[in-house]
Amino acid sequence: MRPVDYKWRALALLWVAFFLQQGTRQIFGATLTSIQSSLGASAAGIGFVVTLFTLVYGLSVPFAGVTADLFNRKWMVVSGVFVFCLGIFASGFAASLGLLLVAYGVLNGIGQSFYYPSATSIIGELHKDTRATALSILQMGLYAGIVGCSAASGWLADGGADGWRTPFRLFGGIGVLWAVVLALGLRGGQPTAADCNRVQSKATEGKPSLGEAFTAFVANPSAILLAAGFGMMVFVDVGFKTWMPSHLQGAFGMAKGPAALNAVLWHYLGAFVGVTLGGRVSDRLAARRPSVRMETNIAGLALAAPFIAFMAFAPSFAACCAAMALFGVFRGVYDSNMMASLFDIIPQRCHASGAGLMLSCAFVFGSASPVLLGLAKERFSSAAGLASLAAFYLAGAAFVAVARMRQYGTRGTT
Numbered sequence: 001m002r003p004v005d006y007k008w009r010a011l012a013l014l015w016v017a018f019f020l021q022q023g024t025r026q027i028f029g030a031t032l033t034s035i036q037s038s039l040g041a042s043a044a045g046i047g048f049v050v051t052l053f054t055l056v057y058g059l060s061v062p063f064a065g066v067t068a069d070l071f072n073r074k075w076m077v078v079s080g081v082f083v084f085c086l087g088i089f090a091s092g093f094a095a096s097l098g099l100l101l102v103a104y105g106v107l108n109g110i111g112q113s114f115y116y117p118s119a120t121s122i123i124g125e126l127h128k129d130t131r132a133t134a135l136s137i138l139q140m141g142l143y144a145g146i147v148g149c150s151a152a153s154g155w156l157a158d159g160g161a162d163g164w165r166t167p168f169r170l171f172g173g174i175g176v177l178w179a180v181v182l183a184l185g186l187r188g189g190q191p192t193a194a195d196c197n198r199v200q201s202k203a204t205e206g207k208p209s210l211g212e213a214f215t216a217f218v219a220n221p222s223a224i225l226l227a228a229g230f231g232m233m234v235f236v237d238v239g240f241k242t243w244m245p246s247h248l249q250g251a252f253g254m255a256k257g258p259a260a261l262n263a264v265l266w267h268y269l270g271a272f273v274g275v276t277l278g279g280r281v282s283d284r285l286a287a288r289r290p291s292v293r294m295e296t297n298i299a300g301l302a303l304a305a306p307f308i309a310f311m312a313f314a315p316s317f318a319a320c321c322a323a324m325a326l327f328g329v330f331r332g333v334y335d336s337n338m339m340a341s342l343f344d345i346i347p348q349r350c351h352a353s354g355a356g357l358m359l360s361c362a363f364v365f366g367s368a369s370p371v372l373l374g375l376a377k378e379r380f381s382s383a384a385g386l387a388s389l390a391a392f393y394l395a396g397a398a399f400v401a402v403a404r405m406r407q408y409g410t411r412g413t414t
Contacts, residue, residue, distance in 0.1 A: 006126070006187070007126035007134075009185070010122060010123070010126060010185075010186060010187075011123060011126075011134055011137060011138065013181070013182055013185045013186060014077070014119045014122065014123065014138060014141075014182075015137065015138055015140070015141040016141070016178060016181075017077065017081050017115060017119065017141075017178060017182060018115075018116075018119065018138055018141035018142060018145065019141040019142075019144055019145035019148070020081065020085065020145060020171065020174065020175045020178060021081070021084065021112055021115050021116070021145070022141065022142040022145040022146055023144075023145025023146055023148055023149030023150075023171065024084070024085070024088045024108075024145075024149060024168075024171050024172065024175065025053075025112075025146070025241070026145070026146045026149050026150045026153070026241055026264065027088070027149055027150075027153045027167045027168055027171065028049065028050060028104065028242070029050075029150070029241045029242045029243070029244070029245055029260070029263070030149070030150040030151075030153035030154045030157065030167075030245055030256075030260035030263075031153050031154070031157040031163075031164035031167065031256075031260075032046060032242065032243075032245065032246055033245075033246055033249065033256060034157045034163065034164040034256065035100070035164050038162060038164065039094075039096060039097050039100065041097050044371055044374045044375055044378065045097060046097075046374070047242065047243075047370035047371045047373065047374030048101075048370070048371055049097070049100055049101055049104055049105055049370075050238065050242050050370040051367045051368065051369075051370050051371045052101055052105030052106070052109070052367075053104055053105045053106075053108055053109045053367075054109070054234075054238055054363050054364075054366055054367035054369075054370070055109075055363070055364060055367035056105060056106055056109030056110060056113075057109040057110075057112055057113050057359075057363050058359070058360050058361075058362070058363030058364035058365075058366070058367055059360065059364065060109065060110050060113035060360075061113035061116070061117065061356045061357075061359040061360045061363065062353075062356045062357045062359075062360040063113075063356070064076060064080070064113045064114045064117055064118070064356050065117035065118075065352045065353045065354070065355055065356015065357060065359070066352075066353045066356060068114075068117050068118040068121060068352035068353075068356070073118040073119075073121060073122050073352060074118075074122075074182075074186045074187065076114045076115075076117075076118040076352075077114070077115055077118045077119055077122070077182060077186065078179050078182045078183045078186070079111075079114055079179075080111050080112065080113070080114025080115040080118070081111070081114075081115060081175060081178060081179040081182060082111070082175075082176060082179035083107065083110060083111030083114065084107070084108050084109075084110075084111025084112040084114075084115070084175070085111070085171075085172045085173075085174075085175025085176045085178070085179065086107065086111070086172065086176060087103050087104060087106075087107030087108030087109075087110075087111055087172075088103075088104070088108055088168050088171060088172035088175065089168065089169055089172025089173055089175075089176065090103040090107065090172070091103040091104040091108070091168045091172070092165040092166070092167075092168030092169035092172065093165070093169075113356075113359075116355065116359060117351075117352040117353070117355040117356040117359065118352055119138070120135065120138070120339050120343075120351070120352075120355050121351035121352035121355060122186075123135060123138060124339075124340075124343050124348070124351050125348065125351070133279045133280060133283050135279070135336075135339055135340055136275045136276060136278065136279030136280075136335070136336045137279075139275050139332075139335045139336065140272060140275060140276075142335075143268035143269075143271050143272050143275075143332075144268075146241070146264050146268055147261070147264050147265050147268050147269075149167065149171060150245075150260045150261060150263065150264045150265075151257075151260065151261040151265070152167055152170075152171075153167035153260060154245070154256050154257040154258070154259065154260025154261055155257045155260075156170075157256050157257070157260070158255065158256055158257050216346045216347050216350035216353060216354060217346060217350070217353060217354040217357040217358070218357070220345060220346060221403075221406055222345055222403040222406050222407040223342060223345060223346060223354060223358070223403075224361075225399050225400065225402050225403035225406070226294075226297075226341055226342055226345075226358065226399075226400060226403050227357070227358040227361040227362060228361070228396075228399040229297065229301065229396040229397070229398075229399035229400040229403070230338060230358055230359075230361070230362040230396070231361055231362040231363075231365040231366060231396075232301070232392040232393060232395045232396030232399065233301065233331075233334065233338075233362070233392075233393065233396050234362040234363055234365070234366035234369075235365060235366040235368070235369045235389070235392050236308065236369070236389040236392050236393055237366070238366045238367070238369045238370060239366075239369035239370060239372070239373045239385070239386070239389055240267075240308075240386065240389065241263075241264065242369070242370045242373065243370070243373045243374070243377065243382055243385065243386065244263035244264070244324075244386070245259045245260045245263040246259070246377075246382065247263075247312075247382040247383065247386060248262055248263055248317075248320075250382060251320075251382070251383065252317045252320075254317075262317075262321065263324075266321040266322075266324040266325040266328065267324040267325065267327060267328035267331070268328055269325060269328065270324070270325035270326060270327065270328025270329040270331075270332065271328040271329065271331050271332035271335065272328075272332060273328075273329055273332060274300065274328065274329040274330060274331065274332025274333040274334075274335070274336065275332035275333070275335050275336040276332075276336075277332075277333065277336075278296050278300065278332060278333040278334075278335070278336030278337060279336040279337070281296075282296050282336065282337050282340070286344075290344065290408060291404055291407070291408035293337040293340050293341040293344060294337070294341050294400055294403060294404040294407070294408070295404060296333055296334070296336060296337045297334050297337055297338060297341055297397075297400045298397050298400045298401050298404065299330070299333060299334075300330045300331060300332070300333035300334030300335070300336075301330070301334050301393045301394070301396045301397035301400065302393070302394065302397040303330040303333075304326075304327050304329075304330035304331050304334070304393050305390040305391075305393040305394045305397075306390065307323045307324075307326040307327040307330070308323075308327050308386070308387070308389050308390040308393060309387045309390040310323045311323035311324050311327055311386065312382075312383045312384070312385075312386035312387035312389075313383050313387060339355060339358075341400075342354055342355065342358055345407055372385070373385040373386070376388070
């Protein structure tokens, strides 16, 4: 198989895995009210399940990233998909909140941390001139997974008091099987220069030392600022996906199934448009203006913020859907260059480490979102909690703007 063919086949295999990784996360939000009723948990208690998952993921992912750069990225992907899908499958059998914390919060969190740094670094090495486009295509797996799994989960959850268990068992089982497909379909080890087609050999010589893998990110102020901006986005994303389905149920009297679907459908349809446009445009301009990737990030975060606030207090369901769609468009613009911006400013052989550390900073911070929004719902309203998320997007835009000035100066080329 020609290198150019393999790089797209690898992307397809990793796309399905990303569909499962992100889609299985949304099962919880789509079935939250059913789980809460079945296990007799409070809003803050049920929110803590997602908080624990996010915290475990955030603490595990930097080690997963460094390990991927030092050892073997393929097997990090395969083992990650197997472990998190096993955790999702086991969540469908949890008889108490404590067991759900272990299966969904801990096992799922550790397994998911293995996947993304390794997958994105594989794609980043195989796709040089098409990096943002390839990562944008991968990002579409997130959108499709969240919408598809959310819709299926909401529908299945209406099938009785324990209907919420079915989607965990179904998608968890599918994921375990997909881990076998990945083991057979991905090439082993680090990609060679021939595999990467246009990757310069000096960028892929050897493996980084542990110190180099760590300092490539930590000693780079621009990378840390990008991570801070991503942390703001993750805080919003985790809270939005966890509580938006129940907000639609309360605000507009929707049933679980339609609420689970509509809470993500319009947002991710918009994001699909945004990520497609953002990736294609930035890839065309990046050679002449390297700063365009970060500028795309800034525009996406800043322009999305007003629609987050309007979404929360929308006077009608139609207005809420329109706001979610426009929020999604600009979120997609940010997503299209989120990881490509980081890969532009750290050494290629340290990409997985950098991605892992960036994800760690973001998800440790974002882990507080579900509990805080749960408390806001109990003390004020779900609308007030959701509206407050707009401020985090504006803060994220500010962090990325500082990173862009530090890295590229006023002209955007240095």
